[in-house]
Amino acid sequence: MKRTQAIELPAEEIERQRGWMREFAALEDRPQTYCVVTYGCQMNAHDSETLEGMLSEMGMTKAESREAADFVIFNTCCVRDNAQRRALGNVVWLKELKKQRPELMVAVCGCMMQQPGMGEQILRQYPFVDLAFGTHNLYRFAQLMLQAVKSRRRVVEVIADDEGSIPEELPVRRSSPYHAYITIMYGCNNFCSYCIVPYVRGRERSRASARIIEEARQLKAEGVREIMLLGQNVNSYGLDVEGELSFAQLLSALDEVGIERIRFMTSHPKDISDELIDVMAASKHICHALHLPVQHGNNRVLRSMNRRYTREKYLERVAAIRAKVPDISLTTDLIVGYPGETEEEFEDTCSLVREVGYDSAFTFIYSPRVGTRAADMPDQIPEDVSSRRIQQLIAIQKEITHARYAAYVGQVHSVLVDEASKRDEHQMAGKNEYNITVNFPGTPELIGQIVRVKITSAGESTLRGETID
Ligand code: SAH
Numbered sequence: 001m002k003r004t005q006a007i008e009l010p011a012e013e014i015e016r017q018r019g020w021m022r023e024f025a026a027l028e029d030r031p032q033t034y035c036v037v038t039y040g041c042q043m044n045a046h047d048s049e050t051l052e053g054m055l056s057e058m059g060m061t062k063a064e065s066r067e068a069a070d071f072v073i074f075n076t077c078c079v080r081d082n083a084q085r086r087a088l089g090n091v092v093w094l095k096e097l098k099k100q101r102p103e104l105m106v107a108v109c110g111c112m113m114q115q116p117g118m119g120e121q122i123l124r125q126y127p128f129v130d131l132a133f134g135t136h137n138l139y140r141f142a143q144l145m146l147q148a149v150k151s152r153r154r155v156v157e158v159i160a161d162d163e164g165s166i167p168e169e170l171p172v173r174r175s176s177p178y179h180a181y182i183t184i185m186y187g188c189n190n191f192c193s194y195c196i197v198p199y200v201r202g203r204e205r206s207r208a209s210a211r212i213i214e215e216a217r218q219l220k221a222e223g224v225r226e227i228m229l230l231g232q233n234v235n236s237y238g239l240d241v242e243g244e245l246s247f248a249q250l251l252s253a254l255d256e257v258g259i260e261r262i263r264f265m266t267s268h269p270k271d272i273s274d275e276l277i278d279v280m281a282a283s284k285h286i287c288h289a290l291h292l293p294v295q296h297g298n299n300r301v302l303r304s305m306n307r308r309y310t311r312e313k314y315l316e317r318v319a320a321i322r323a324k325v326p327d328i329s330l331t332t333d334l335i336v337g338y339p340g341e342t343e344e345e346f347e348d349t350c351s352l353v354r355e356v357g358y359d360s361a362f363t364f365i366y367s368p369r370v371g372t373r374a375a376d377m378p379d380q381i382p383e384d385v386s387s388r389r390i391q392q393l394i395a396i397q398k399e400i401t402h403a404r405y406a407a408y409v410g411q412v413h414s415v416l417v418d419e420a421s422k423r424d425e426h427q428m429a430g431k432n433e434y435n436i437t438v439n440f441p442g443t444p445e446l447i448g449q450i451v452r453v454k455i456t457s458a459g460e461s462t463l464r465g466e467t468i469d
Pocket residue numbers: 079080194195196197231232233266267268293295333334335364365366367368369
């Protein structure tokens with residue numbers, strides 16, 4: 001059933017949390033410097049910006065390095081086994097550091113913590129971890145830290161909160177003055193059979209559009225030139241709240257704010273509406289870049305994955321977008337080695353990739369996640385078969401990327417300049433509207449500006465060019 005409004009946490013609760021932040025800052029024997037280590041997707045990256053915002057309010061400054069920090073927090077991901085293992089491996093690495101510096105505080109948070117039993121596992125297997133919490137209680141971070149420091153005891157708090165809530169007005173320390181993430185919705189309702197995200201991020205909750213538009217206005221006033229709207233399935237924005245704008249309407253409203261570039265991710269192919277395509281085509285600021293994860297090219301597999309579209313429907317949507325936004329740059333996510341995937345079914349993914357012609361693709365080997373439907377399916381694919389298939393798929397995509405990038409040579413792109421190249425300070429790097437890195441000769445004064453660059457050559461994953469007036 002739809003709610004009548006977004007389920008925001010009461011303002012008093014956020015005020016209380018800000019009180020804990022001030023109280024923490026006033027402690028004498030608290031850590032002084034912090035390091036936030038982030039894994040996973042943009043959602044997590046943005047959560048880490050909120051953690052850093054809270055840490056600043058708590059009187060702490062960013063450490064020069066992980067080794068030098070008084071407090072290290074791992075914001076974890078569990079979408080695939082290797083993401084989780086990498087995070088845990090690094091947590092263990094801190095055990096040694098803590099032996100040398102017993103005052104070092106260690107915390108673990110994020111999606112990994114939301115898995116059943118993980119709280120107990122951390123308590124049992126990682127005795128040097130001082131604090132652990134999940135995704136639903138991130139806003140309680142200062143209170144939990146205060147508890148841990150004052151009591152000198154370990155604190156673990158994970159809330160199994162299906163409904164979830166929306167914290168507004170928490171402090172945020174953004175990692176760039178020119179780009180900004182804006183979360184437009186939390187959670188996911190799709191339950192793709194392989195995916196753990198709905199279990200660790202809860203149900204879909206849309207933020208109020210008025211809040212989002214106000215945040216964008218503020219960011220524009222601060223000089224931000226590109227916003228990235230975040231959600232696991234942005235196309236279903238607003239559907240959970242009575243009378244809320246649709247995603248296409250929200251995009252139109254944001255287009256009016258006047259920030260030069262608007263991006264969004266992730267779009268679920270089943271929900272790409274004609275209305276959205278029309279808004280993209282008519283807009284002034286929405287980038288002509290669309291991440292449209294297809295996952296697989298075979299209909300049996302897509303059905304088993306619970307993706308709720310067919311290969312034909314997906315290709316029809318791609319054609320519809322290309323008809324109205326001919327220069328659209330498409331990217332995707334692909335999974336190989338899904339349970340029962342036959343050689344012929346895998347070939348369907350390869351042929352779909354060729355047929356669409358993506359600018360680039362993220363390719364993953366299927367990783368069984370405990371608690372998901374696919375994890376219990378028969379015919380799990382052996383590692384050597386999946387490895388061979390992913391190599392084959394990567395090689396195909398590499399060729400396509402090469403051809404697509406070569407076709408950009410001679411065009412003039414607008415590039416938001418990010419930084420000087422690490423190897424050569426006279427070389428600048430930035431992203432074009434298609435989100436492809438472009439390198440060109442220039443000077444650091446250009447950082448943060450949008451310049452026009454004529455593309456002169458194409459590399460494997462970047463373009464090269466020269467500025468024109
Ligand atoms: N909400 C986004 C995806 C979030 S997860 C969407 O629906 O597109 C990012 C990507 O990780 C997915 O697109 C999928 O390709 C991959 N992924 C998710 N679960 C996985 C698993 N169990 N094994 C391998 N890849 C997985």
